[in-house]
Amino acid sequence: MGKNTHSSPFSVSNPPNNHKLQNGNSRYSVRVVDQSSVNGLQLENGDDLLIHILSWDFESDLTEEYGENEDRIRAKIKWPFKLQPLKTRFERTSDYIFNFFPLFLIECSQILFKAKTLNNDEEFTFTVLFANVDKCFLQMTLIADAGNLKQSLSDQFSTGDLVVLKIQHISIMAFIKQSFSSSIRIEILIHPAKSNVIAYNNRDLDRFDVLQQLFAPISNKSNQVNSKSTAQKLTVVLKKVLSITTLMREYKTLCTINKLFLRDWILGLNVEEISNLSEIDMLALENEFYDIPIELTNTLIRKYNKGQLLAICNSMRRQGITLIQGPPGSGKTTTIIAIISCILHGKNHSKSHTTLAINDQKHNTCCDRYPWFRKDYINWTDQDREADDIIFYENSTNQDENVNIYDCISRSEWRNTVKGKLLTVPSYADPFKRVLICAPSNAAVDEIVKRLTKSVELDGGIFGADGKRFQPVVTRVGPNIHPDLLEYSLEVKADKTLKLNRGVNQFKGTIKQNILLQSQVICATLSVCGSSELSGFAGHLDALIVDEATQGVELSNLIAISLNSIKRVILVGDPCQLPATVCSRFAIQLGYNQSLFQRLQACGHFINLLDVQYRMCTEISRFPSETFYHGRLKDCDEIHKIRPLVDWYDLPILRPTVFFSIESKEIRAETSYANEIEVELTCQLIEVILGFAEKIPVHKIVESIGVITPYSAQVALLTDAISKRFKGLGTVDVSTVDGFQGREKEIVIFSAVRTLGHGNVHQAIINGKMQLLSGDRLDGFDIKNLTSFSDRMSETFISDQRRINVGITRARTNLFIIGNPHYLLDHIFWLKLYYYYKKNDMIFYVPNDMFDKQGDLYGLRLWISSYFKANPHLCDRFSKIAPKFVSTIISLEKQDV
Secondary structure (H helix, E strand, O other), X not given: OOOOOOOOOOHHHOOOHHHOOOOHHHOOOOOOEOHHHOOOOXXXXXXXXXXXXXXXXXXXXXXXXXXXXXXXXXXXXXXXXXXXXXXXXXXXXHHHHHHHHHXXXXXXXXXXXXXXXXXXXXXXXXXXXXXXXXXXXXXXXXXXXXXXXXXXXXXXXXXXXXXXXXEOOEEEEEEEEEXXXXXXXXXXXXXXXXXXXXXXOXXXXXXXXXHHHHHHHHOOOOOXXXXXXXXXXXXXXXXXXXXXXXXXXXXXXXXXXXXXXXXXXXXXXXXXXXXOHHHOOHHHHHHHHOOOOHHHHHHHHHXXXXXXXXXXXXXXXXXXXXXXXXXXXXOHHHHHHHHHHHHHHOOOOOOOOOEOOOOOHHHOEHHHHOOOOOHHXXXXXXXXXXXXXXXXXXXXXXXXXOOOOOOOOOOOEEEEOOOXXXXXXXXXXXXXXXXXXXXXXXXXXXXXXXHHHOOHHHOOOEEOOOOOEEOOXXXXXXXXXXXXXXXXXXXXXXXXXXXXXXXXXXXXXXXXXXXXHOOOEEEXXXXXXXXXXXXXXXXXXXEEEEOOHHHOOHHHHHHHHOOOOOOEEEEEEOOOOOOOOOOOXXXXXXXXXXXXXHHHHHOOOOEEEOOEEOOOOHHHHHHHHXXXXXXXXXXXXXXXXXXXXXXXXXXXXXXXXXXXXXXXXEEEEOOEEEOHHHHHHHHHHHHHHHHHOOOOOHHHHHHHXXXXXXXXXXXXXXXXXXXXXXXXXXXXXXXXXXXHOOXXXXXXXXXXXXXXXXXXXXXXXXXOOOOOOOOHHHXXXXXXXXXXXXOOOOOOHHHOHHHHHHHOOOEEEEEEEEEOHHHHOOOHHHHHHHHHHHHOOOEXXXXXXXXXXXXXXXXXXXXXXXXXXXXXXXXXXXXXXXXXXXXXXXXXXXXXX
C-alpha cells in the first residue's frame, strides 16, 4: 500500500494497490462477481472463517441490519457474490457450501452484534510478550497484569473466545487460540487473503494499512520480540465479546460435508418413501422387527399406538435419515425410548450374552466395580450364559459413597459365592452397541437424561430384550449439566476415577474414552458433539437421535451427523413448534432459519407423524389440532379420564379453556415488553385456583400451575408479583414459551402482553380511554373469508404461530389465555383463535368497572360472588368443595368494594 513505507514482515503479503476500487462512490461497497465464473467455493479449515470474522470492523460492520439492503449486507460480511435463498435440494456439495456459507456469515455478524450490544465493560490490560506472523495473521502472546486479575485468567478468557483488542484508541477483533492461567495467545487479521481480496472495499484496505503500520514495530526480522525490544513494554486492553466455538464447529462441518457418509441424504438426493401404517398387517408387525427379540416386540406392540410403531419400524433401518414429527403430548420421548431399546438389542443379536470378570486383586478398589473405568481389567467373551458375572471381593475398600455402583447395571441380584459376592446382571444387549442422543439445548438434553435414569418403578429407563424396563449406562457429555444429574457427567466420572486410582499412571483423556466405550447411551448438545471428547471418539456409534431437531439450524445438526461412523440418523421434532433461533432477519428471509428436518420434508422425505395426543383435554387440543395439524392430531381413547384437580368446570371462568379479553396497556422494557394489568389478573386467577383447591395440599396445587409469556420482561414482573403475593406457598413456575418447550402442567396461564400503545396503564384507565370489546366485531364473521386479510402483526414476536402453539399446548386440564384483542386481532392466527373461543362461548370479557380507583384489578372474586348469587345451586355445590373460600366470596357482597 502506497502510504506504508515501513520495512515490515507484513509487506510481503500486502495486496497490490490495483485492488483499490476506482469508483469514488464505491468506497463502502463490494463489487458483485458472477457466480457462474467461480468453480465452486473451497473451504478448508477454521482459518477461512476467521479471515472473514476478523476482517470485520468492530465498530462499523457489526451493526443492526434492520433496513439495510443486500449490497450493504454483502459489504459487511465481505462477500462478493449475489446472495441466494436457501435451496431445497443440491446437486453437488460445492453448491451446498456456496449457498450456505454467506447466510452463515450473515448470521455470525448478527450474533456478534447482539453480543456487542449486551457486552459488559470489564477490561483487562496485557503486555505483549511475543509476536510472529503466520500467513494472514499476527499471532501474539500476551501476559496479564497481575494486579488486574481477581482470579485465574483462564476463568476470564477461554480458547475459542472472540475479544476486542484496544490499542491507541483503535478497536480490533482478535481470536484466542490458547488460554492459560496468566497468559493467552491471540491472533488478529493483519491483511486480507489474496484469494478473497476482491471482497474488500477501499475503507477495508485502508484499515489494514493502518494496522500494519501500527503493529510493524513489535516484530523484528525474526518475527519475535526479543528481551531488549521496546515492544516488550507495549500494552493492550482486551474485552471479551463471546465464544465462537459453536460457530467454528458449524463451519467445520460445512467444510467436511463432502466426506459425510450421509452426504447424499443431506443434499436431498436420497428421499425415503415409506408406505402408511394402514397398509401394514398389524398381526405381522413382528416381521418388521426382524432383528428385535420377540419379548421386546410384544411389549412394544402392547404399549405403543400405530403411529409410534411405524416410527419405530422405520428407525430400524441400517443407514439413512428418518424423520419423526412429534406434536404436543404425542409421546415423542416415549417413542425415543423404544427406538433406543430396539437399537441396543437388535441387529442379529438373539439372546447373546457377555461375561465380565474382574480378577486382579491388586487393583481391587472401588474403581474395579465400574467396568467402564479400567478397560485393561475387562475381559469380554461371547459365552452362552444366563447373565454377566461381576466379582466384588469382600475386602474391597476406598468406596466413594457418592458413586452409584449400579450406574452401569440394569438389574442386580446378590448371591454368596466362595470367593466373595457375585453380582448377577441379566444382559442381552451387545456391550459395544451405543446410541448418541443430542438436542440443541442443555435443558432438552437434561430432560432426556432424567427420563433415561428415572426409576423403573416410575416408568423410567428403557426396555430390555425381555420387554422389561431397566436403566442403561448413561453418560452426559459437556458443561452446564443440571445439578441433579452430575453423577452421569463424563467429567465427574473421569475425576472420580482419577481420585480413586491414585498412584496409577492414567491419562484423563484415555479414561474418558473408556467411559464412553462402556456407555450404552451418550447424551450431549449438538455443539458439544464437536468437542474433543466426541469428535475424537474412536468407538462405534450405532445411531444418532436428535431430539428437538427443528429447533436447531441445519449446520448445528450437521455437527453431530459429521461424527465418525454415523450412518443412521433419526431426527425427532415438530416444525409446528419452536423454530431455530436465528438473529438475522435478512438470513431468515433467505431461509436460513429452516432446519434440516424441514428442508428434507420439503424434498419429499417421508414424515412419521405421531398422531395421537395423551396430554390435553379435548377442549384444549381441538384448536391446535385443526389449526396446526390439519385435524390429524387425535385424542387418545382415554382422554375423557383427564379431570381437573377440583371439579370446577361448571364455573365459567374455570372451564377447560377460557380467553380473558382485557383492556390494558403494554410497557416497553428495553428490548422486551411487560403488562401490569395482565400480571394482576394472573395473580387473581392463582388466588381463585388456590381458594377452590383449599382441601388439596398447597404445594401440590402450586406445582401444578405454570405461567407462560413470550416476553422476558413479563416473566420478571410476574415472578416478582407472585412471590410477593403468595409468600410461603412455594414457587409458581413462570417462564417464557421457549422455557416451557417439552414440558406440561395441569393448569397454564398464558399472558400475551402486547397491546396497542405504550405508557402508564393506570392513567389510561382513570381517563376512561379504553373501551370494552363487545364482540360485535366478529358477529356474522366467517373465518373462511380470510383471503384478503391484512396481517399487520406478521413480523412481531407474539405473532409467531409456532411459538404460540407451544404456549397453548402445555396444559392438561385448564388453559387460561389473557390478552388484549384490540391488538391481537390484527394478526390472522389470533383472529382464528379468538373466533374459535367466541364460537364455543369460551371468552370472558373483563369489564372496565372491575378496576378500582387505583387501577388495580379486584373483580374476579366479586364476579364469582355475583355469579353464585344468581346461581344458588352452584353456590351450594362449591360450598362443599371449598367451604372457607366460598364463605369469603359470599361475604364480598356485603362489603363496600
